[in-house]
Amino acid sequence: MTKLKIKSGDLVKVIAGDHKGAEGKVVKVLREDNKAIVEGVNMVSKHTKPSANNPQGGIVKKEAPIHISNLALVDAKSKSATKVGFKMEGDKKVRFSKKSNQVL
Numbered sequence: 001m002t003k004l005k006i007k008s009g010d011l012v013k014v015i016a017g018d019h020k021g022a023e024g025k026v027v028k029v030l031r032e033d034n035k036a037i038v039e040g041v042n043m044v045s046k047h048t049k050p051s052a053n054n055p056q057g058g059i060v061k062k063e064a065p066i067h068i069s070n071l072a073l074v075d076a077k078s079k080s081a082t083k084v085g086f087k088m089e090g091d092k093k094v095r096f097s098k099k100s101n102q103v104l
Contacts, residue, residue: 035065
């Protein structure tokens with residue numbers, strides 16, 4: 001598995017694909033697939049059979065995973081997309097924004 005620069009809880013912006021320009025919070029990161037699920041972005045319709053939880057069945061809207069390469073972290077300071085770097089702060093490895101040089 002590869003080291004990813006995006007974690008769940010981060011605010012990201014979609015930089016490529018059908019949902020380009022959309023922003024949202026990362027709900028879950030799927031490391032084995034290099035994908036992430038972003039809140040309110042890449043919504044798909046899923047047809048569900050009637051079950052105990054959903055006796056009516058029908059069509060449910062849910063988020064589908066987006067490839068990590070199509071996402072960029074949003075910098076809290078400048079509110080724009082930024083690259084992520086890693087540096088050592090004392091004996092801890094931390095992520096930092098390459099635009100504002102601020103620890104994330």
